[in-house]
Amino acid sequence: MRAPFRIGVLGLGNVGGALARRLADDADGIAAATGRRITLEAIAARRPEGRQAPAPVMAPEKLLARTDLDAIVELIGGMEPAHTYIKTALQAGHQVITANKQVIASHGPALSRLGSLRFEASVASAIPIVELLAETLAADRVQGIVGILNGTTNFMLDEMAKGSSYEQALREAQRLGMAEADPTADVDGHDAAAKLAILVMLAFRKRIDVDAIDRTGIREAPTLPSHASGGGKRKLIAAAESDEEGIRADVRPRLVPISSPIAHVDGALNAICIEARYAGPLLLRGAGAGPDAAASAVIADLVRAARDAPPSAGALLASLADQPCIDVRPLGGMRPFPAAE
Numbered sequence: 001m002r003a004p005f006r007i008g009v010l011g012l013g014n015v016g017g018a019l020a021r022r023l024a025d026d027a028d029g030i031a032a033a034t035g036r037r038i039t040l041e042a043i044a045a046r047r048p049e050g051r052q053a054p055a056p057v058m059a060p061e062k063l064l065a066r067t068d069l070d071a072i073v074e075l076i077g078g079m080e081p082a083h084t085y086i087k088t089a090l091q092a093g094h095q096v097i098t099a100n101k102q103v104i105a106s107h108g109p110a111l112s113r114l115g116s117l118r119f120e121a122s123v124a125s126a127i128p129i130v131e132l133l134a135e136t137l138a139a140d141r142v143q144g145i146v147g148i149l150n151g152t153t154n155f156m157l158d159e160m161a162k163g164s165s166y167e168q169a170l171r172e173a174q175r176l177g178m179a180e181a182d183p184t185a186d187v188d189g190h191d192a193a194a195k196l197a198i199l200v201m202l203a204f205r206k207r208i209d210v211d212a213i214d215r216t217g218i219r220e221a222p223t224l225p226s227h228a229s230g231g232g233k234r235k236l237i238a239a240a241e242s243d244e245e246g247i248r249a250d251v252r253p254r255l256v257p258i259s260s261p262i263a264h265v266d267g268a269l270n271a272i273c274i275e276a277r278y279a280g281p282l283l284l285r286g287a288g289a290g291p292d293a294a295a296s297a298v299i300a301d302l303v304r305a306a307r308d309a310p311p312s313a314g315a316l317l318a319s320l321a322d323q324p325c326i327d328v329r330p331l332g333g334m335r336p337f338p339a340a341e
């Protein structure tokens with residue numbers, strides 16, 4: 001067996017904890033899949049003093065300065081300081097794995113040019129969509145994407161369809177630990193827009209500005225019970241299409257016909273439909289949020305890195321770095337739903 005693949009993790013939150021647990025509990029299974037052990041050597045936290053952790057805890061600057069690590073995993077989230085840490089790690093020659101959708105949506109192309117960057121966990125957590133678009137469908141032509149990319153709002157809209165008010169649904173999502181204390185990114189569509197921006201760049205191979213994606217959240221969504229909405233279900237839909245006229249994309253609440261498979265994606269689940277010219281329609285559904293789901297996607301990237309597999313999604317984004325951002329028009333009233341019999 002090859003020498004262990006030694007990693008350091010930035011961020012000691014729920015996802016970092018789930019990753020550490022899985023690396024310990026499933027060490028033999030991961031080693032069998034990878035051909036080498038993946039060992040957690042260091043964890044960075046802003047206030048490391050006295051923290052109990054499965055590896056030595058240190059300040060981020062100290063972890064970034066270590067030269068004995070094979071990869072650094074960024075699980076801090078948010079734009080800064082995560083963006084600076086990822087850039088510093090890549091410039092120092094480390095491989096980087098991140099779950100950070102904000103950083104990848106805004107800086108993915110420029111960062112990917114600096115070194116090996118992997119980000120499977122940045123979109124829809126456990127759903128393996130990032131490498132699927134970059135690697136498996138590399139020779140296909142994706143024409144459309146329709147997704148439920150935010151678990152919090154999907155849960156809230158379900159609750160509202162059952163009769164809860166917006167405030168009650170939000171409180172319940174917070175009680176269950178889904179929504180953030182400040183849930184603006186979820187309810188106003190920014191979280192789904194960042195994930196959609198990453199999917200658009202990978203699927204259509206064009207650079208876009210995440211801020212160009214028109215978004216409407218669910219604060220103003222009508223709270224019609226399902227029996228009063230013609231049997232359709234209200235969902236926060238992230239959708240994009242590409243044709244000879246360019247790219248259209250937006251995030252907005254839509255009434256999804258009950259005949260569509262995504263009408264039945266309930267609770268905090270995510271779903272992504274891809275329309276590819278040669279592969280045809282594809283539908284993936286699964287856990288889009290939660291520590292174990294995110295850790296599962298991080299481990300998929302760690303296994304690829306430890307096997308020396310090329311960072312396909314990072315290479316694709318790097319190839320866009322010199323492109324100007326192209327215009328993105330909203331889909332608006334166009335109906336992007338996948339056909340369903």
Ligand code: HSE
Pocket residue numbers: 124125149150151152153178179186191288289290
């Ligand atoms: N807040 C996000 C969601 C977490 O609810 O989907 C996963 O990105």
